[in-house]
Amino acid sequence: MKLVVLGLSLSSSWGNGHATTFRALLGAFAALGHEVLFLERTQPWYAENRDLSDPDFCRLAYYDDLAALARWREQVSAADAVMVGSYVPDGVEVGRWVQNTARGTTCFYDIDTPVTLAKLARGDYEYLSPEIIPGYDIYFSFTGGPTLARLEEEFGSPCARPLYCSVDTRRYRPLDVPTRWDLSYLGTYSPDRQPTLDRLLLEPARRRPDLRFVIAGPQYPDSLEWPANVERIAHLPPSEHPEFYAASRFTLNVTRADMIAAGWSPSVRLFEAGACATPIISDRWQGIDSIFEPGEQIVLADGAEDVLAALDASARGIGMAAREAVLAHHSAERRAEQLEQDLERIGTARSPTTGKVSQYEWS
Structure with a gap:
């Protein structure tokens, strides 16, 4: 299979989780014998x-603007x-161009589904608009459930179809390294996550000066x-x-507010930490128990006391129980197999006359 991906970034993980998601998924997809071309918009x-x-x-290639896609x-x-992918610059125009150009299956991979739906609700069509959604044969979503x-x-x-993030378990x-911190957090600054980060990490740090904490990630305000x-890293x-x-x-x-509201939106950090057998403490959201079993594979916390x-x-x-769950259900290999199967199945649903896909029922 030849797959072309137009995504936010593959080359740089700076300030985004898209790169690590694409790297794990596409690396495993290529290992199944498929050919992948990734087109990335040049951003300073x-x-x-x-x-x-x-x-x-x-193959990773860059384009400077819409005209360069020709x-x-x-x-x-x-x-x-x-x-x-979601958050691709000029994503609506890119989507229209793809739908008008591609003869094969077209799909949208939303790595930010709850954020996307919130943007659509307020008329913000930064990278996706309602009128082009039906033109994609399949909508892969980071969020499952309803x-x-x-x-x-x-x-x-x-x-x-759900296509959760995954992790390269290799x-x-x-x-086997020395323990440096009692509790760590890895994530880019986000205003809606900061109150939870304060409640579940900074407040415990204030109460227990004998413990060691770390926050790694860019864009935190100097104030x-x-x-x-x-x-701080x-x-x-x-x-x-x-x-x-x-x-x-x-x-x-720590989960973003839109993703908590939608539920069934696991972060790649869950799978990365789980694969490393590091015990995870998490905020609560609907559907998390379909990923890890609370009390057995993950600790859920509401406040500093927890x-x-x-x-x-x-x-x-x-930690080891979480790793076993990741290896069984959330590895890059498992996601790549799912992507392969879904693309093959949706291909059989395409009309031989119109080349389009009507509403498709999955058995």
């Missing part, structure tokens, strides 16, 4: 912070499937004040994530 902040300029699993018309037209039915019934998607695995026992490239988790006695997962109770208890078994 990614160009200056590239940590994967020459991937060994696909250079890739032949490849897009001849591809078995073409995927457009959202899938909404995408089909309200927005007219011929087929909406890179993310337990490591924020950190307790003395909270270390401005940016942590993916190559250093496994060692970061391995050096953490626990790690924290976090400190977990830090004072034994975490033996929780």
